[in-house]
Amino acid sequence: MRKKERKDLALKTWDLLSEAFPDASCSLDVDRPERLAVRGILSAQCTDVRVNITAAELFEKYPLMSDIDALSEEALQQIIKPCGLYKMKAKSIKTFANLYCREWGGKVPDDVRKLMKCPGVGKKIANLIVGEVYGIPAVVVDTHCKRVMYRIGITDNTDPLKVEKDITDVFPKECWISLGHKAVELGRTFCSSRAPSCDTCPLGEICNKRIKVK
Template sequence: MQVTLWRIRPCHVERATPRAPSEATVGGTAYPAGVPRKSTPQPVVTKPDTSLVRRARKIDRVLAETYPDARCELDFDNAFELLVVTVLSAQTTDKRVNAVRPTLFAAYPDAQAMAAAEREKLEQIIQPTGFFRAKTESLLKLSQALVERFDGEVPARLEDLVTLPGVGRKTANVVLGNAFGIPGITVDTHFGRLARRFGFTEETDPVKAEHEVGALFPRKDWVMLSHHLIWHGRRVCHARNPACGACPVARWCPAYGEGPTDPVKAATLVRTEGRA
């Protein structure tokens, strides 16, 4: 049997594990002076087995029926707001970020305003999200870079987004998929955990997992696939004690049994709302 290898363009890797924001780098493209550059190895993805593709797509269809309202759980009105709240969501809950959002964007509605913000005032507003000093530094640098290099507008290309301070591949895919409708897979901690439990990939490296899982689905499904797995991970398939007995895709899951299989006991573990 002939095996086809798909070569994937090297991109910056952002860890799926939550962390305080830091300046991102990108490889393979020339950028203005002062923009850091770093090359990464090229992942090679083998064409997936047909049975795995069928099972993966079946799981996604069932999750789509289970979560018809699945979407990005961060509130935003435009690409700039989504970029900022995604940076703020590191090591905190979406609920806390959404709580500070109205005050934050009333004071700083665009990149120009945020770039000129007083550090102390910005810190005070975003303090409830945690790591507020590091996040303030990222937001100031991020806004200044948008003004200086992109006329204050959020770029709609991954290779541009990942050059911005505090923005890595995961954040870039969130913005591209939800603000611009450009297909991308968001490999956060929930997505990575479920992709491995479902047998979509064995990779723990986010960029390799992204490419392997992406090979199982049409590009047009990538954004909603991300939402489906993240919603399911926050509500049912928890990192500890997953609610296996209440899982709608249990019959197709190789990891079935890692959590309680008794329906009554499992039902007590299900969350009606997501929690980052």
């Protein structure tokens, strides 16, 4: 598909997604920026519901990043265990708390590259943070977003970084932050990975319906 066609498809996609999911928003709790970052680290291969529950327990006991910085890795592991991959995540959260307290002056950076210095913070989470916290245009390409953008025909790629590039090439900047959330809603409601409901899907008329993901 030529770029002009993709751009047209992107605009139609945006209109239909906006109509179907006008209130789509981040499903991780967003209170303080540093807490969102910790939730982002916890979210790898875990549901947002579980992350919100576990993070609430963590922050009730240890409300400040300095508390987490002072906490032993083992104690942190015990609290975050329900989110899975807890050893790796505890290491990442400890590093984040350390950077936040000692290198970043108690402020979450508004710079994707700086954020990605922390293990466990990849492009997806860094984009989520700069978008939600600072309103900087960035697309969060998670597994739902990747799948629906491929099926619709916006991208021919499945690598998240390439998908992000394809999306940002054709969608206007003003859409980027909300687009990721709307795509997740579409993926959760109509365009599930195993059984997409194309007959009732609000994008049915414009979608290329490429169900077989490469």
